[in-house]
Amino acid sequence: MPTLVITEVAYLIATRLGTDAEVQFLGDIAAGDFIIDPVATGDWLRIAELVHQYRDLPLGTVDASVITAAERRNLSSIATVDHRHFTVVSPNHVQAFELLP
Numbered sequence: 001m002p003t004l005v006i007t008e009v010a011y012l013i014a015t016r017l018g019t020d021a022e023v024q025f026l027g028d029i030a031a032g033d034f035i036i037d038p039v040a041t042g043d044w045l046r047i048a049e050l051v052h053q054y055r056d057l058p059l060g061t062v063d064a065s066v067i068t069a070a071e072r073r074n075l076s077s078i079a080t081v082d083h084r085h086f087t088v089v090s091p092n093h094v095q096a097f098e099l100l101p
Contacts, residue, residue, distance in 0.1 A: 007064050012033075012081065029091070043068045055069065059085055067091055 006029065014022040028034065039047070043065065050064035063085045070078055071091055077098040080086055086097050 005062060005066050008066070013049065037069055037073070039065055039069070040059075043072065046071070054085075054089060056072075057085060057088060059089065063089075070097065 010019055010022055010025060029036070029059050031043055046068045047061060047064040051061060053059075054064075061083065066078060066080070067086075067089055070076075071093050074093055076094045077100055078086055079100040083099050088098055089097075091097060
């Protein structure tokens with residue numbers, strides 16, 4: 001099952017595909033089609049570090065939380081339409097993220 005940041009995905013679905021698609025997505029979550037990976041207590045410091053380090057971008061908490069979760073889970077690929085932010089950040093565990101699509 002894919003992992004994702006629910007609020008980011010819900011926002012993108014709602015703004016690009018509409019409310020019906022957002023409702024379907026929420027139903028898929030309720031059906032257990034996705035793994036819900038909450039921000040771990042230890043992630044908040046790393047999120048703050050990234051937001052501070054890339055404040056001129058600005059990176060922001062949502063994108064920093066995606067990066068932090070990927071680092072914690074040792075993931076090298078991120079599904080995003082936000083290539084601007086994710087091509088700039090240097091993660092701790094890989095040279096660069098593979099961005100999908």
